[in-house]
Amino acid sequence: MASPSKTLSMMAVLCGRVRLDSSVDIVADEEVYNPSDDSFLLLRAIEVTPGETFLEMGTGSGIIAIHAAKAGAKVTAADINPMAVECAKRNAERNGLALEVVSSDLFENVHGAFDVIAFNPPYLPGAASSTSWIEKAWAGGGEGSETAVRFLEHAWRHLAPGGRVYMVLSSVGGLMSVLKAARERYVAEMIEEKHMFFESMYSYRLKVGGSHPEK
Numbered sequence: 227m228a229s230p231s232k233t234l235s236m237m238a239v240l241c242g243r244v245r246l247d248s249s250v251d252i253v254a255d256e257e258v259y260n261p262s263d264d265s266f267l268l269l270r271a272i273e274v275t276p277g278e279t280f281l282e283m284g285t286g287s288g289i290i291a292i293h294a295a296k297a298g299a300k301v302t303a304a305d306i307n308p309m310a311v312e313c314a315k316r317n318a319e320r321n322g323l324a325l326e327v328v329s330s331d332l333f334e335n336v337h338g339a340f341d342v343i344a345f346n347p348p349y350l351p352g353a354a355s356s357t358s359w360i361e362k363a364w365a366g367g368g369e370g371s372e373t374a375v376r377f378l379e380h381a382w383r384h385l386a387p388g389g390r391v392y393m394v395l396s397s398v399g400g401l402m403s404v405l406k407a408a409r410e411r412y413v414a415e416m417i418e419e420k421h422m423f424f425e426s427m428y429s430y431r432l433k434v435g436g437s438h439p440e441k
Contacts, residue, residue, distance in 0.1 A: 258313045261286070271429035272344055275299075276297065284306075286307075291303035302328065303328070304335070332377055333383075343381055343389070346394045347374040349374065349395065398424070
């Protein structure tokens with residue numbers, strides 16, 4: 227696990243795409259997911275313009291939500307972990323930004339439609355301990371795809387016309403199962419891949435328009 231408290235240099239906006247911004251100050255608590263390679267992979271994929279509505283699902287420290295807010299988006303951030311909710315609020319305040327941060331199991335307490343939804347889902351195979359919030363940030367259930375598939379089943383209902391979803395997927399996290407589920411309602415485009423010694427990670431952009439886009 228990364229250190230309990232970690233201040234990181236992050237990303238800014240260039241032509242709509244989010245880039246690392248050294249002025250952003252992020253501190254992550256012990257039971258909150260620290261920004262890592264998958265966070266930065268997702269961040270590099272996202273395109274958002276001023277005035278667009280933006281939802282970060284599973285916000286953790288709030289790193290992506292904060293960068294979207296710095297880009298001029300109207301941002302909502304959500305997490306099932308109450309410690310992450312408080313952490314994201316503190317980091318937003320630390321950076322002088324206004325975010326709506328809600329406690330929610332996926333879309334349970336999220337209302338409205340968004341131009342952009344971003345999610346770095348838990349994708350490691352296996353179930354999290356009932357007492358560990360940080361494990362919930364890693365464990366995607368079963369083969370690692372359960373949370374991502376459940377997210378995709380509902381995300382399309384929360385997209386504004388022309389909206390898009392950005393996600394990170396992993397070769398160790400039921401990748402084929404997630405992509406199969408995505409094809410039901412989305413057109414998926416891989417943006418970037420990153421190969422590591424034990425896995426490959428991919429960032430995707432998804433738009434409504436799969437096999438059953440209106441169901």
